[in-house]
Amino acid sequence: MVVDSPSDTARRAIIVGGSTSGLLAAALLRRRGWQVDVFERSPVELEGRGAGIVCHSELLEALEESGAGTNAIGIEVGERLAFDESGTVIGRRPFPQTVTSWDRLYQLVRRIVPDSYYHLDHTLAAIEQDAAGVRAIFENGRSVEGELLIGADGFRSTVRQQFLPAITPQYSGYLIWRGLADEAALQPDIRDAVFDRFTFHFPQGAEVLGYPIAGKNNDLRKGNRRYNWVWYRRASEADLDAMLTDATGRYHPMGISPTFIREEVIASMRAAARTAIAPQLLHVLEKIERPFFTPIYDLLSPQFTFGRVALIGDAAVVARPHVGYGTTKAAGDALSLARALEADRGDLSAALQRYQAERYGIGEQCFYRGRQLGAWISGAPPRTAREREEAEELHSVAGILRHVASGEFLQM
Ligand SMILES: Cc1cc2nc3c(=O)[nH]c(=O)nc-3n(C[C@H](O)[C@H](O)[C@H](O)COP(=O)(O)OP(=O)(O)OC[C@H]3O[C@@H](n4cnc5c(N)ncnc54)[C@H](O)[C@@H]3O)c2cc1C
Structure with a gap:
């Protein structure tokens, strides 16, 4: 059944977290007749x-089924290339894929959830539940009741912490530097070398890569696009703490906003890049005004459901970005949960069990494959015979071109 506006007798869901997975879950449930309210911590x-963001079929399926659609979603890339430190091509693999940007995805799903059901400036403080229902209590004093609560509140999930306080994100030992260069700012020969493809370089213990995304305001026209540049680099916990400290001496343990990253931290990264990175990808970095970094964390919740509560997206599992599957996994979680609720109409417990049974294995696979793909950066030794066996394939140039952000591990 597909309906666009909930009736007075509709089943009620509370969603905590108004980013991609929360919005998709809201849209998918609304189309099944639920009344859904989304509560987002951010005041704006x-x-x-x-x-x-790399798009896989499950993401596109969720977007279509939610009503958001996939119109002008992104850019088609045709192949993957690997450079060595001198810029010589040392690997090539045809690999058609669609790549998009977080902003485009957010725009597509945000516009189909009416403002009256999307509540900014609501930070969840606590959850209470019993046989009759579930209640979300917010820091601003408001409390809301429903039949189901969905925790779509990211890797530091307050919802998860309430049930599993011991499960916390673990720092992987490395971080990701990122930034966007305008296509028009690139030298023509470099633009031709990197555009319309994924490009890679593997300096010792690190990984640099890039791919095109839309320009500002989702401009997909040639010449107006941007190149998404990424450098995974090791950093000790002590170095990370220093990097998370701003120019006034304030420490940002939950992540530092790009504007607060100290100039000398960026300058030191740029200086290291000059002797480490293939010239094509170095040129892209030089055209990025303000690169920023995010530490890479691991998180695998041992349980996705707790009574009337379900976790989806990063709140349930964080897949390191090497799998390029985090957003697709989040969308797949939302889709699976919505379908389970439809199939077991009226029996919430059966629906949540069905959801967990369907998604736990996928989350686990994303989690382990991400760790394996990143092991040569973190320096973590293989833990099992299988990991030892796979390490050689996964950490070769051909293997990386084949496995990074490919989604193939789920078909194996
Ligand atoms: C603003 C933003 C920009 C992003 N940009 C990119 C990007 O460019 N590339 C990329 O690969 N990934 C990006 N991500 C991450 C990506 O969206 C997620 O990893 C993935 O899509 C899974 O999404 P999620 O909705 O499960 O979690 P998230 O996207 O992390 O969203 C969790 C949401 O929950 C909210 N929240 C947290 N705690 C509470 C609370 N107690 N009460 C209420 N709300 C709460 C957060 O404010 C956040 O909006 C971004 C995330 C955000 C929030």
Whole structure:
């Protein structure tokens, strides 16, 4: 059944977290007749950190089924290339894929959830539940009741912490530097070398890569696009703490906003890049006004459901970005949950069990494959015979071109 506006007798869901997974879950449930309210901590509409997202079929399916659609979603890339430190091509693989930006995805799903059901400036403080229902209590004093609560509140999920306080994100030992260069700012020969493809370089213990995304205001026209540049680099916990400290000496343990990153931290990264990175990808970095970094964390919740509560997206599992599957996994979680609720209409417990049974294995696979793909950056030794066996394939140039952000591990 597909309906666009909930009736007075509709089942009620509370969604905590108004980013991609929360919005998709809201749209998918609304289309099944639920009344859904989304509560987002941010006091203002979310804004992209301006980075890229690789699209896999499950993401496109969720967008279509939610009513958001996939119109002008992104850019088609045709192949993958690897450079060595001198810029010589040392690997090439045909690999058609669609790449998009976080902003585009957010725009597509945000516009189909009416403002009257999307509540900014609501930070969840606690959850209470019993046989009759579930209640969300917010820091601003408001409390809301429903039949179901969905925790779509990201890797530091307050919802998860309430049930599993011991499960916390673990720092991987490395971080990701990122930024966007305008296509028009690139030298023509470099633009031709990197555009319309994924490009890679593997300096010792690191990984640099890039791919095109839309320009400002989702401009997909040639010449107006941007190149999404990424450098995974190791950083000790002590170095990370220093990097998370701003120019006034304030420490940002939950992540530092790009504007607060100290100039000398960026300058030191740029200086290291000059002797480490293939010339094509170095040129892209030089055209990025303000690169920023995000630490890479691991998180696998041992349980996705707790009574009337379900976790989706990063709140349930964080897949390191090497799998390029985080947003697709989040969309797949939302889709699976909505379908389970439709199939087991009226029996919430059966629906949530069905959801967990369907998604736990996928989340686990994303989690482990992400860790394996990143192991040569973190320096973590293989833990099992299988990991030892796979390491050689996953950490070769051909293997990386084949496995990074490919989604193939789920078909194996
Ligand atoms: C603003 C923003 C920009 C992003 N940009 C990129 C990008 O450019 N590239 C990329 O690969 N990934 C990006 N991500 C991450 C990406 O969206 C997620 O990893 C993935 O899509 C899974 O999404 P999610 O909705 O599960 O979690 P998230 O996207 O992390 O969203 C969680 C949401 O929950 C909210 N929240 C947290 N705690 C509470 C609380 N107690 N009460 C209420 N709300 C709460 C947060 O404010 C956030 O909006 C971004 C995330 C955000 C929030």
